[in-house]
Amino acid sequence: KSGNYPGRKVRMTEITAPKSPVTAAQFADEIREQLKYTQNVTPEQATAADVYVAASKAVRNHLADAWFKTQADTVNGNTKAVGYFSAEFLMGKQLENALLNAGLTEQFDEAVEALGFQPKDIVDAEYEPGLGNGGLGRLAACFIDSLASLGVPAFGYGIQYKYGIFKQTFDENGKQVETPDYWLNNEEPWGHIDYNRDQKVSFGGEVVEENGKKVWKPAWSVRAVPVDYLVPGYKSQRVNTLRLWTAKSYDEFDLLAFNRSEYMEAVKPQVKAENISKILYPEDSTKVGKELRLEQQYFFVSASLHDAIRVFYPGEAKPDLTTFPNKITFQLNDTHPVIGIPELMRILIDEYDYDWDTAWDITVKTFNYTCHTLLPEALEVWPASLIGELLPRHLEIIEKINEQFEDELKGKGIADETIERMRIYTGDSVRMAYLATYGGSHVNGVAELHSQLLKDMTLKDFSDAYPTKFTNVTNGVTPRRFVKLANPGLSDLITEGLGTDKWLSDLELLQGLVPLAKDDEFVKKFAAVKAANKHAFVGFAKDHYGIDIDENTMFNTMVKRLHEYKRQALKILAVISKYAAIKNGTVSADEILPRTVFFGAKAAPGYYLAKMTIQLINNVSKVVNNDPDVKGKLAVHMLPNYNIEMAQNLIPATELDEQISQAGKEASGTGNMKFALNGALTVGTLDGANVEIREKVGAENFFLFGMTVDEVEKLYADGYDPAKYYEADPRLKQAIDLVANGTFSNGDRNAYAPLVADWLTKDWFMTLADFSAYADIQAEIEKLYRDQLEWNRKALLNVANSGYFSSDRSIEDYLERIWHTGPLAD
Ligand code: OX2
Incomplete structure (x- = not known):
């Protein structure tokens, strides 16, 4: 094992708290200075x-020395660093987090007031960068926060897209409308563009032989310029770097064309180059095979590999790159950066003259791969012709990797038809997940169930051939952003209950709250925090969405990307069924537990059924919220533009969380962890990390329903007929009939016909089969909710037992199982 990982848990229980670096008055002066001079x-x-x-720049200045020291220690020390390669980093707003980690929160509040402002207005002035789609991008952001907080030297490497995930609004028919989100419209104080550390990235052209050596003659190049974001650790005195590349053109302008008045022609090369970092692909868990996307992937990975060599071998023309795997280990966040494997081979062989075997040894030692899905359609496969056109030298290298791979498998005595199935390069296409599995040292899934299913199904042949490569690291979330910043009331109560705030860097300490769940007075305080968060969210929703919410109802939330496998359809059908029951008088007025149901979800712009589901939810919302018969009993809101800010406000106010994907489809989920940590109870299936959450918080504190993975597989095998379930449960039949008969489309029976037809004839994710169990468990949920003391006791136990889901713990698992490194020495 390389690196100096000490083979123990690395958590630093008491890291020196940052000494209050300045007084509030001094910090106010620093802000004034920024106002004046910048x-x-x-x-x-x-x-x-x-x-x-001004305040952002002032706080950034406070982090500068720790940043320089961390960089120097990273290069000069003997601790291997981590390079986290990710096409997405969904960071959320930066100011409050930077203040917290710089130990300047109180000074800021006072300083800003001295300048005549409210701290909240200053924090709200920040525009949220949306450089990610969902869980995968947010996980990357949580991981770099934890790496810095644990004092592990690390770089996040990605792309600074000009346009992040689209902004979502709804039109008058309830349809999703996507508008571009130009988040750089105003000054962005966090990223520092470093023109002097640029890299050249080339594309196209051909490979020729010169003196018996393959030489790539590319056709065009772009200039990759890094934009550096500081990643401050919480109480670790460490500041790591997130380096996001932006694409610039080398040929600004074609003057000849310009002089011919061909203005569009004149800027063409610039446009072509800058297009590369123009926009984030708004896809989540599905693959998009687009040339531009491959350009993006290669662009950031190539620049990052060259950057890492620059950082660790400064000024060396002939560095000894056999030591590279001792300097840094790269984690590939899903298949998006996997082209990095042939790229490192190319760099080693073509640019540094290593032989194939040495290059391969270095490469395999350097890379590891995290898989985030089980959906076969989400595993990227690139047409070989496209790779050949864009990266001809890489295609040759991939072919050779595949030859070596097949020989190796033959050597292991593996059957020809198995080898056939496992091929990385099939002749027409390249399977990136297979390349990553063979070309790296470890492969991990993101929750126990997911990692098991990877071994049993998706990557079974590989797991059989290379069993020791496979491991699990269950996801986690950072408690700094998602508890401390999002839920200050609960944070104070936890600190009061535990008598310390050390839980923020050692989240398992939350266990100390378990005995307090027996203390009715403490449980009531906990309930009061939830009530205050609900009240605050009512204000937030009024400000942001102009809606009125009754805070004396149960807050029931489902927020995540809109995807059929996540089954927002199951939730909305249950809501419709409830609505019908109230309307028909099947339930009496005092039997009804008043609920407010919140949805938040973006659908990929080309995902037809997902967009139709959004439209349905919006129109159910319109009908239900305007019906005097259900007023005070049931309300439904589809909140537009779900993002980190909404999460930080809505999750702490939520009492019941929905994690209702079809078993075996959600790799992990991380929203589920945020809700449990903020004292919501979960209704969920045995899927992804739900399994582990339920294990930790206790089966009696979790509402479980629905088919298991085995039952799902059996039903597929036996032949699934959704119509049978429609006929069998009158509640379901009534709900679907209401969708079909125009109740939510002003009488238009065609509006949702494709959705209804899909439910009744295909229903691939078995929404109908799980409906009855889901509807039945609502009675249990409502019964418990009527006993507020018991409900809150269970919610508190969810908080107390969710410490495991800190991203600090995930990072410790990566250090131990995959990276074999640890924190920098002081
Ligand atoms: C998501 C997974 O769908 C989700 O289950 C998981 O929690 C998250 O990644 C972080 O691991 N794109 N997004 C994901 O997978 C892919 C592919």
Whole structure:
């Protein structure tokens, strides 16, 4: 094993707290100085947006020394660093988090007030960067936070897209409308563009032989310029780097074309280059085979590999790259950066003259791969012709890797038809997940069930051939953002209950709350925090969405990407069924437990049924919320543009969380962890990390329903007929009939016909088969909710037993099982 991982849990239980670096008065002066010299406004002229930029730059300055020291220790020390390669980093707003980790929160509050502003207005002036789609991107953000907080030297490497995930609104028919999100419209104080550390990335052309050596003659190149974001650790005195690449053109402008008045022609090369970092693909868990996407992937991976060599072998023309795997280990976040494997081979062989075997040894030692899915359609497969056109040298290398691989498998005595199934390069296409599995040292899934299913199904042949490569690391979330910043009321109560705030860097300490669940007074305080969070969310929703919410109802939330496998359809059908029951008088007025149901979900722009589901939810919402018969009993809201800010406000206010995917389809889920940590109870299936959450919090504190993976597989095998379930449960039949008969489309029976037809004839994710169990468990949920003390006791036990789901623990597992490294010495 390389690196100096000490073979023990690395959590630093007491890391020196940052000494209060400045007083509030001094910090106010620093903000004034920024206003004057970088914003060029007087304090009197300054708006909240000005103060936001000035305060951000002031806090960034506070982190500079720790950042330089961390960089120097990273290069000079003997601790292997981590390079986290990810096409997405869904960071959320930065200011509050930077203040927390710099130990400046109180100084900021006072300083801003001294300048005549409210701290909240300054924090709100920040525009949220949306450089990710969902769980995969947010996981990357949580991981770099934890790496810095644990003091592990690390780089996040990705792309600074000009346009992040689209902004979502709804039209008058309830349809999703996507608008571009130009998040860089205003000054962005966090990223520092470093023109002096640029890299050249080339594409196209051909491979020729010169003196018996393969030489790639590319056709065009772009300039990759890094934008550096500081990643401050919580109480670790460490600041790591997130380096996001932006694409620039080498040929700004074609002057000849310009002089011919061909203005569009003149800027063509610039447009072509800059297109590469223009936009984030708005796909989640599905593959998009687009040339531009492969360009994006290669662009950031190639620049990052060259950057890592620059960082660790400064100024060396002939570095000894056999030591590279001792300097840094790269984690491939899903298949998006997997082209890095042939790229490192190319760099070693073509640029540094290593022989194939040495290059292969270095490469395999350097890379590891995390798989985030089980959906076969989400595993990227690239047409060989496309790779050949864009990266001809890489295609040759991939072919050779595949030859070597097949020989190796033959050597292991593996049957020809198995080898045939396992081929990385099939002749027409390249399977990136297979390349990653063969070309790296470890493969991990993101929850126990998921890792098991990877071994048993998706990557079974590989697991049989290379059993020791496979491991699991269950996902986690950072408690700094998702408890401390999102839920200050609960954070204070936890600190009061435990008598310390050390839980923020050692989340298993939450276990200390378990005995307090027996203390009715403490449980009531916990309930009061939840009530206050609900009240606060009512205000937030009024401000942001202009809606009125009754806070004396159960807050029941389902927020995540819209995907058939996640089964928002199951939730909305149950809501419709409830609505019908109230309307028909099947339930009496005092039997009804008043609920407010919140949905938040973006659908990929080309995902037809997902978009139709959004439209249905919006129109159910319209009908239900305007019906006097159900007023005060049931309300439904589809909140637009679900993002990190909404999560930080809605999750702490939620009492019941929905994690209702078909068993075997959600790799992990991380929303489920955030809800449990913020004291919501979960209704969920045995899927992804739900399994482990239920194990930790106790089966009696989790509402489980639905088919298991085995039952799902059996039903597929026996032949699944959804119509049977429609006929068998009158509640389901009634709900679907209401969708079909135009109740939610002003009488138009065609509006949802494709959705209804899919439910009744295909229903691939078995929504109908799980409906009865889901509807039945609502009675149990409502019964418990009526006993507020018992409900809150269970919710508190969810908090107390969810410490395992800290991303700090995930990172410790990566250190131990995959990276074999640890924190920097002080
Ligand atoms: C998501 C998975 O769908 C989700 O289950 C998981 O929690 C998250 O990644 C983080 O691991 N794109 N997004 C995902 O997978 C893919 C592919």
